[in-house]
Amino acid sequence: MVEAVQELGLAATLVGVAVNPTKVRALHTLLGDYCHQTRNLLNSLKLALYIARQGACPLEQSNDWDRLDSEYKVVEKCVERIQAICRPMPLATINASLSLVIQEQSERWTTWLEQSGRQLTLDAPKEPDVGDLDPIRLSGALDGFVEWRADATNCAEPIVLRWGKAEGDLYFEWIESGSLDAGEPEPEPAGMKALSLPLLARVVAAHRGRFQVQQDVGFHVAASWPATISSRA
Amino acid sequence: MDGQTLTPHSRTYFGPRDPYVLLVDDHEPSVCLLRELLSGAGIACVSTTSAASALAQVDERRPWIIVTDLSMPNLDGRGLAAWIKSRHPSLPLILMTGELLDGEAIELLKLDFTAVLAKPLDLDELLLHLDRLLPAQPVQDSA
Numbered sequence A: 001m002v003e004a005v006q007e008l009g010l011a012a013t014l015v016g017v018a019v020n021p022t023k024v025r026a027l028h029t030l031l032g033d034y035c036h037q038t039r040n041l042l043n044s045l046k047l048a049l050y051i052a053r054q055g056a057c058p059l060e061q062s063n064d065w066d067r068l069d070s071e072y073k074v075v076e077k078c079v080e081r082i083q084a085i086c087r088p089m090p091l092a093t094i095n096a097s098l099s100l101v102i103q104e105q106s107e108r109w110t111t112w113l114e115q116s117g118r119q120l121t122l123d124a125p126k127e128p129d130v131g132d133l134d135p136i137r138l139s140g141a142l143d144g145f146v147e148w149r150a151d152a153t154n155c156a157e158p159i160v161l162r163w164g165k166a167e168g169d170l171y172f173e174w175i176e177s178g179s180l181d182a183g184e185p186e187p188e189p190a191g192m193k194a195l196s197l198p199l200l201a202r203v204v205a206a207h208r209g210r211f212q213v214q215q216d217v218g219f220h221v222a223a224s225w226p227a228t229i230s231s232r233a
Numbered sequence B: 001m002d003g004q005t006l007t008p009h010s011r012t013y014f015g016p017r018d019p020y021v022l023l024v025d026d027h028e029p030s031v032c033l034l035r036e037l038l039s040g041a042g043i044a045c046v047s048t049t050s051a052a053s054a055l056a057q058v059d060e061r062r063p064w065i066i067v068t069d070l071s072m073p074n075l076d077g078r079g080l081a082a083w084i085k086s087r088h089p090s091l092p093l094i095l096m097t098g099e100l101l102d103g104e105a106i107e108l109l110k111l112d113f114t115a116v117l118a119k120p121l122d123l124d125e126l127l128l129h130l131d132r133l134l135p136a137q138p139v140q141d142s143a
Helices: A011-018 A022-056 A057-087 A097-113 A133-154 A195-208 B028-041 B051-060 B077-087 B103-109 B123-133
Strands: A093-098 A121-124 A130-133 A159-166 A169-176 A210-212 A219-226 B021-024 B044-046 B065-069 B094-096 B115-118
Touching: A011 A057, A011 A195, A011 A210, A022 A057, A022 B028, A022 B065, A022 B123, A057 A159, A057 A195, A093 A097, A093 A219, A093 B028, A097 A121, A097 A133, A097 A159, A097 A169, A130 A169, A130 A219, A130 B103, A133 A169, A133 A195, A195 A219, A195 B051, B021 B028, B021 B051, B028 B044, B028 B065, B028 B123, B051 B077, B051 B094, B077 B094, B094 B123, B115 B123
Parallel strands: A121 A159, B021 B044, B021 B065, B065 B094, B094 B115
Antiparallel strands: A093 A130, A159 A169, A169 A219, A210 A219
């Protein structure tokens, strides 16, 4: 069950698609040709940048090349994230502790948020939280999500990341309390990092889980999935 | 043979016995830019925008390596590879693709291709493969 948040625009709309396998397959088909053409265009753009760099004098290289390369990478990352949402997502699950997965990344996440003037509070479970999960996909998707929130959030209160195991399900919650400001505009194209939200939803759905987004007051994401799942999503 | 123009693209001038790389991609801007880049890196290239033209070129003179796109009209990269493998089983083929492929599909492609590279290309990665596959010394011209 998903409650899409309209203010999140494209990202929120794609959450509703990401958690529905039928819609994902349809999106994969629809985007297939578009993505192929886009990648061809990106390919020629990238090759042109290589040639420009070859032809630039050393003085020009450092300024113009860095700027062009940086802008190109933003576009490429945007296409990658859109494709990642509808790409086939077989899981390689292991039976492991969700705490280990989260705590392995939490120091980096805390640093990202601190750099934005935000505080992250980790609410770790007191009981064991072992279950089936794909640690690579899960940590990768959470990385992208936290990176986005570090840029996008303007929540004055400490942000809480809570996780654990309850009633046979592994879960995590991301809670930004208080009133939500739109925050500073992102330096890259709108919706690019926000695509990490539907991608996270897709990973949770691949775990046969549930994903909720709420923005009544603050910003709240809740996800859960069965602690025992098949290895093939 | 030297200086001949392969319709519709011109080739880099190189000797009749120099190893060369055949580039095949129906996206003309990409294949022209790639030819220019590899030529700039000292790699002799011939480019074409169809698998049919590529087959004609191979018949005329065997390339050292073929770098081909996957999705092309009429005969695609897989079809080209099948033809090449039947006539020149030791000729290395490198595949470029902008398609959304999962891990299983890529592993299947690696049965026919020495390397499978995603578009947009990482030029350093391509050069690494070419450097590994091209001969270390230029072939001596017997003329």
